[in-house]
Amino acid sequence: MNIKKIFSSKMPASVSLLFLLSGCQSATNSSLETLITPKRKVPPYEEVVKQTENEPEEEVIIPFESDAVATTKNEELKTQPRLNPLAQSSIARQEMSLPSLPDNRYLSERITFYKKKRERWQALASSFSSLDLVMSEATMWTECLALISETQKGYMILQESIEESYTPENDLPLFEAFQQDISFLESDCERVFASAASAVPEELEKYREIIAGQADSVVTHWAMLDDNDKIISSFENLLIATGGSVSVDAREIYGKALKADGRFDQAAAILLQVADERGDFAGMELRLEAAEILFAQGNFKRAQEEYEKLASLIGNMQRIDFQVTQYLTLLQGQAEHGRELDLFGQALGGWLRFAGTTIPPALAKNVLALENSFPESEYTRLARQLFDKAGGTVQTYVDQELQHVRELAAQKKFIPAEEILNTLLQGTESESLLLRIKEAQNEVKVLHEEEKTREEKRRVQELENKWQEASGVFDQRQYDAAIRLFQELINSEYRDQARAKMTEATNLAASELRKESAGLFVQSRKVEHPEQKAALLLESRRLLLLIQEKYPDAEVISKVKQNIAAIEEQIRILDPSLLEK
Numbered sequence: 001m002n003i004k005k006i007f008s009s010k011m012p013a014s015v016s017l018l019f020l021l022s023g024c025q026s027a028t029n030s031s032l033e034t035l036i037t038p039k040r041k042v043p044p045y046e047e048v049v050k051q052t053e054n055e056p057e058e059e060v061i062i063p064f065e066s067d068a069v070a071t072t073k074n075e076e077l078k079t080q081p082r083l084n085p086l087a088q089s090s091i092a093r094q095e096m097s098l099p100s101l102p103d104n105r106y107l108s109e110r111i112t113f114y115k116k117k118r119e120r121w122q123a124l125a126s127s128f129s130s131l132d133l134v135m136s137e138a139t140m141w142t143e144c145l146a147l148i149s150e151t152q153k154g155y156m157i158l159q160e161s162i163e164e165s166y167t168p169e170n171d172l173p174l175f176e177a178f179q180q181d182i183s184f185l186e187s188d189c190e191r192v193f194a195s196a197a198s199a200v201p202e203e204l205e206k207y208r209e210i211i212a213g214q215a216d217s218v219v220t221h222w223a224m225l226d227d228n229d230k231i232i233s234s235f236e237n238l239l240i241a242t243g244g245s246v247s248v249d250a251r252e253i254y255g256k257a258l259k260a261d262g263r264f265d266q267a268a269a270i271l272l273q274v275a276d277e278r279g280d281f282a283g284m285e286l287r288l289e290a291a292e293i294l295f296a297q298g299n300f301k302r303a304q305e306e307y308e309k310l311a312s313l314i315g316n317m318q319r320i321d322f323q324v325t326q327y328l329t330l331l332q333g334q335a336e337h338g339r340e341l342d343l344f345g346q347a348l349g350g351w352l353r354f355a356g357t358t359i360p361p362a363l364a365k366n367v368l369a370l371e372n373s374f375p376e377s378e379y380t381r382l383a384r385q386l387f388d389k390a391g392g393t394v395q396t397y398v399d400q401e402l403q404h405v406r407e408l409a410a411q412k413k414f415i416p417a418e419e420i421l422n423t424l425l426q427g428t429e430s431e432s433l434l435l436r437i438k439e440a441q442n443e444v445k446v447l448h449e450e451e452k453t454r455e456e457k458r459r460v461q462e463l464e465n466k467w468q469e470a471s472g473v474f475d476q477r478q479y480d481a482a483i484r485l486f487q488e489l490i491n492s493e494y495r496d497q498a499r500a501k502m503t504e505a506t507n508l509a510a511s512e513l514r515k516e517s518a519g520l521f522v523q524s525r526k527v528e529h530p531e532q533k534a535a536l537l538l539e540s541r542r543l544l545l546l547i548q549e550k551y552p553d554a555e556v557i558s559k560v561k562q563n564i565a566a567i568e569e570q571i572r573i574l575d576p577s578l579l580e581k
Helices: 003-008 012-025 027-033 074-079 088-092 104-130 138-162 172-186 189-197 201-224 228-241 248-260 264-278 284-297 300-331 338-352 361-373 378-410 414-427 431-475 479-487 495-525 530-550 557-574 576-580
Strands: none
Touching: 104 138, 104 189, 138 172, 138 189, 201 228, 201 248, 228 248, 248 264, 248 284, 264 284, 284 300, 300 338, 300 378, 338 361, 338 378, 361 378, 378 414, 378 431, 414 431, 431 479, 431 495, 479 495, 495 530, 495 557, 530 557, 557 576
């Protein structure tokens, strides 16, 4: 029997191979559900071979335990090996009805898939060794790694066999690779790897990235089979395993599966999210679908919002359709209207450079040329529309800027308001707009001058008040405070009067301190007790030194220095060491 005969014969059990991917959904591997789902359908057939209506359901052989059966075999699992591959001979000898031979490209992908998987397992084992970590399931790890190697080898044998003629003796390798692949996916191996990888964070992160890459194909696989339950469970498992790293396409499939399952709240949210990510036009269908869900749920406010968005998009589409029709008409007249088309193209170029603030010269120039040379032309009419649209936009811009100017003037921010008006004058050519801008400029100028006048009056009044305050303090003989207040008037019109008053206050303050010092000196001469005499002399000297420090420009400063020398002489007579303190 050759390979072609095997694939052209009939075997109802062939459909069983199509359930290969559901190994990640096994009830006995609950932790595995959140970590792994196969990247491709296994076995490698593009289409599902459906049972004919004449084939009884009981003849279908499922090549792994179903969820229902798995829960009844706990006792058997205790005595059987954890990896439990399928019995090969019974399946291998049955005839099959398959649409085509497995292609070499797919076999190469499976070989590469298991080669990379084996490398990851070996790399993780090396990490454990280098970090001196103890692997909790070392025996299971060894068995799994062996199965990975056997599966890779099985596909390599199958690939080599397809290139040669088949004989009855080499039929079995055709099935061994598929069975080993199924056995691996049904085993606890992915859970074992994930458990080990969790001890080495960087390895676990790499593993999650690999799983994320499988998300699309897994969800798409179940979508092809219209299995909404599988779509939902696979997507949600992968969402957890990858930390939310799932493609937009997979989320769209998930949203539609939720809708079919009657989970409308979640479905609407997912579909709207995908619609937003796809963009306005690409997401229109999904937005419409979500709006219908919201409507059906009685969420009329949200439904109205989404329908309004759609209405806006439809309006834009109609505008685009109209513009396309117009421009196609213009371009179809190239032979007869070459000059007009050229001028319109240059005007359009000006329009495309329009920034919304000033009409581009190229637009104005070429519109004028069209109106002068081809006043009744369709090209002229459309160019004028562009010019008018630009003019309307500029007018809106000017209106907004003038409103801003008024707000600034109300806040007495006249300088920035005048700067805006100057910019508008330089960038506007419309006579009507220029007139409005100049009127606003005059208004701002008048307001500014009025504010300057008021500001000057306030300033003069404040100076007068400060002069009166300083003079009052001076009259109360608070000379130091008066000097500080007069100092604040030095840079004003009161500078000369303030300087004169400061000089007068300085002399009076120095004179008062000198008189006080003289009184203490006279008192010390009447005291016989040395300590009392010394105390009086020291205090007299301190006051003189204070004059010298605070009022160095006072008229009596020379006399103060003479007085200090006389007092220090008296202190030395009593006790020279007192001057050193």
